[in-house]
Amino acid sequence: MRESPRQELWVGMFVLVGLAAAAYLSIAIGNLRAGGAGGLEIVATFDEIGGLKPRARVVVGGVKVGQVKAIDLADDFRARVTLDVDEQLPLPADTSASILTSGVLGDQYVALEPGGDPTTLAAGDEIQFTQSAVVLERLIGKLIQNLGSGSSGDGGADGSDDAGGEAADEGGGAE
């Protein structure tokens, strides 16, 4: 029944490797951070957020600095997006936020563009300059509308055809 030290060593290694794997899974893949994630909460209000979802990335120049914490409807029926960004980041007060799409059909994320104001955003501050998401369906709808008004421009083309006919008539008159 006595355990060999070899067996104990194996068990110790097994437990260590298992715990290391659990820590890796939690921290590197599960994005668990000690002492609260992000830290600096700022608010941005958009007319249209498209398909933006909580936990979407917040980037500055393409580098991830935080995530979308919550999305709710403001009193004026605009979308109030709470961003949770790295509190070490000195974002200027005139930073602008826009909702972009990675690729044509990819996930939507919030891109921050720092301005030049010497004062920085504090917790709870609101970003003044925002640019709404581009909704592809609406864009296509507008395109179709434009093509529709383009066909009324075709009416103008018809007119020029008429003019051509008149010219032909004129030509006929010349004959």
Add this chain to the structure above:
Amino acid sequence: MSALGGVQSLGARSIAFVRDLGRFSVFSLRLGNAARRPPYRWRRLVREIYDTGVLSLVIVCISGLAVGMVLGLQGHNTLARFGATGSLGAVVGLSLIRELGPVLTSLLVAGRAGSAMAAEIASMVVTEQLDGLRMMSVDPLDFVVAPKAQAMLISMPLLSTLFVLFGIFGGYVVGVVVLGGDPGSYMSTLTDAVVFRDDVLGGFLKAGVFGLLVGLVATYRGYTALPTSTGVSAAATSTVVIASVATLIVDYFITALWGY
């Protein structure tokens, strides 16, 4: 009369099932008490973790690798239709962390270590070793059975985590190295999609519950085995069957209650 006999046998089976369930509950509570009270059997526990954890490492890691590779292949082919092969990491990682890791590890360990555990205890019943312990006023529940169940409870989350990591690696090998996906987007979609509380913690919880379940079923089936040679084999077989089915059923309820 034969119809009546059928009803009677149904009743007998029902009564036997409920009685078995009650015995299982009493056994579990007694085992919990034995494990909680002071004479802690650390050396016995180390030995049992060696048997269930360390000796299951190889099959768990190989299975994880194989499952991850299959997920990578299937996922790549399906996602390629939508031109979304970049999301392969999220597909492989989420399915492994949430479901496949804990469930498949539980099934593997039930087959590999659970059956051995039940057979060992059952053969101790047959050869009257447990009675021998009782004669020396050593509680066999405390000395033999509890460390086995505890070892299962400790080993399962660790094994499941390793299964998941090997699976993610396997998916990476097939999806990125073999089929030429983008290595950066594999890892970034994975880390973006995985949430600690919902996914990782939920996976740990599942693995822990399955470990407890397999450990209790295996020790119960071994402890209550009939003292015959067929009793030993019946204990091993029923452990695998009951633990596997219970894992799959309990999995549904944890998933539903954890609020995915």
